[in-house]
Amino acid sequence: MSWSKKGGGESRGYHHGNLKEALIRAALDLIAKKGAAGFTFAEAARWAGVSPAAPYRHYRDRDELLSDVARRGFDLFQAALVRAWDDGRPDPATAFDRMGKAYLEFARNEPAYYSAMFEAGVPLDGHPDLRQSSDAAFGVLRGATEKLIATMPAQNRPPVMMMALHIWALSHGIASLFGRGDSARRPLPMSAEELLEAGTLLYLRGLGVPDSSKTTRS
Amino acid sequence: MSWSKKGGGESRGYHHGNLKEALIRAALDLIAKKGAAGFTFAEAARWAGVSPAAPYRHYRDRDELLSDVARRGFDLFQAALVRAWDDGRPDPATAFDRMGKAYLEFARNEPAYYSAMFEAGVPLDGHPDLRQSSDAAFGVLRGATEKLIATMPAQNRPPVMMMALHIWALSHGIASLFGRGDSARRPLPMSAEELLEAGTLLYLRGLGVPDSSKTTRS
DNA sequence: AGCTCATGTGAAGAGCATTTACATGACCGG
DNA sequence: CCGGTCATGTAAATGCTCTTCACATGAGCT
Missing domain, CATH: 1.10.357.10 (Tetracycline Repressor, domain 2)
Incomplete structure (x- = not known):
């Protein structure tokens, strides 16, 4: 079972493996909690367990x-x-x-x-x-x-x-x-x-x- | 005519004299231009010609x-x-x-x-x-x-x-x-x-x- | 004139957006 | 199994904003 990507748990390696989805989920949580204006890119990254720059590999900007x-x-x-x-x-x-x-x-x-x-x-x-x-x-x-x-x-x-x-x-x-x-x-x-x-x-x-x-x- | 406060022109002294109104007008301009989310306290202050801290004398926060x-x-x-x-x-x-x-x-x-x-x-x-x-x-x-x-x-x-x-x-x-x-x-x-x-x-x-x-x- | 307090300043800490150079390792062909 | 490549992630740096605090100014009152 070479499941280094998707899977039930959180992959902890250098690569997240599913960051885009994780960012979406984080964004939804944050928007639900603090409104669309209060949601920050950095916090979504933190929630996903990656550095603040990582999201830029998947989205041009916030x-x-x-x-x-x-x-x-x-x-x-x-x-x-x-x-x-x-x-x-x-x-x-x-x-x-x-x-x-x-x-x-x-x-x-x-x-x-x-x-x-x-x-x-x-x-x-x-x-x-x-x-x-x-x-x-x-x-x-x-x-x-x-x-x-x-x-x-x-x-x-x-x-x-x-x-x-x-x-x-x-x-x-x-x-x-x-x-x-x-x-x-x-x-x-x-x-x-x-x-x-x-x-x-x-x-x-x-x-x-x-x-x-x-x-x-x- | 001791008109040191209101008046037609811009008062240039240390005290603005009408900051609250100026901030409201600045906020309206900025919101109209960049949306309610894009409006920043600092920019409103700049627009009104005061330091970024001045607005806090009139409003607790943004x-x-x-x-x-x-x-x-x-x-x-x-x-x-x-x-x-x-x-x-x-x-x-x-x-x-x-x-x-x-x-x-x-x-x-x-x-x-x-x-x-x-x-x-x-x-x-x-x-x-x-x-x-x-x-x-x-x-x-x-x-x-x-x-x-x-x-x-x-x-x-x-x-x-x-x-x-x-x-x-x-x-x-x-x-x-x-x-x-x-x-x-x-x-x-x-x-x-x-x-x-x-x-x-x-x-x-x-x-x-x-x-x-x-x-x-x- | 002198006092006082509202109002404004400057500087500083903390957070966020965004970019850049660099690191890692997943995947692919040999 | 080996090495290369490229997508993906990191660290560090810049510049902005928010907010606070100690301090400055001067408007208005006595």
Whole structure:
């Protein structure tokens, strides 16, 4: 077993063997603990047990690490949305609602990723990979919106993009303002999930979608 | 005229005379230019023409300056919303829409304030003044929502707080994701203002509010 | 004029970002 | 098994920022 690289334990040799992943994990911990601004390259290196210069073999600078965290976040986010949407099963309305919950769940359970993705000020320009992952994640939302609209009466269907942007903005607004238990909290009369569900329901009703809630169940 | 303090020009003496204000202005410039994270205490001091230690006579540390910027931002924000709401004239629906535009206008014209208020991660706890200013600004939105709801048929009025939170989340989501020309831009099929107006209209329609748009005019 | 205290300075310690020259050893061909 | 090469890691150095402390200045009061 010549497992000098990966493996269950920590390799202690001169070479770390898995530094990039270790740096990502360290960054996530630090961002979760002290915010995207408080995370430092040097501390991530320390956490990974390497010298402060080592990270530069994997990332041009601190921003590039942050950008990579954001990109991976978008990929995970996309996967979570895809999973929740589940191709619109059992019906688009139900799946859409489930996707909204998944949105908030991601923001709550992965605050570090979410922060890097939307609040760290990482510019999408100049990071084609990041832009692509971001677009792909939004694409899931857009596709779901399209399918949902297709179930509506044909005479007055809204523009897909507009509706997708509305849903995204509402979801992000709720996640950003009320979605995390960390700090800027404000006492709410209802949970973020309930808030998003009610908001989406009212919005859909405004579009002329008949209330599809089964009277029973939340 | 013993004007050794304020005045039109720059006082050059040992004492600055107006450092606190100068630091705020420097902070706003720097935040607008390089983001809330990129702003440094030392650079603000340099910009104000004082030594790096001088700011500590006015703020305990960098975070307290940021917090003060956020507080002033909320106060200006509140004033802008109050002005736009104009006590619901000529009618709550019109005034409400105007307030939405003012929300986005503030986010666009004062990105530094907006950033400090919502994206810099300044904790509301431990800053009672900040919390109070924040609450006051939200109070304007809440009050306007209440007045708007009062014009609705009495049988199915929504909870004021829920609706206010929905409107806030939608506004913040749009402002945060699409409202600034700075970076994370994404090509939109419509302006942020149109997006917010349409979203609010649909939401209100979902609440059962008859479409009050005058068919003409945007 | 003289006092006093808020306000500003200079210097210093500690931490971080980043670069550069150098060290190590993983992997590959022989 | 041997030696070379190159990705990966280190040490040291520079320059910046944050923050504190002892000290300087002068604005405003008496």
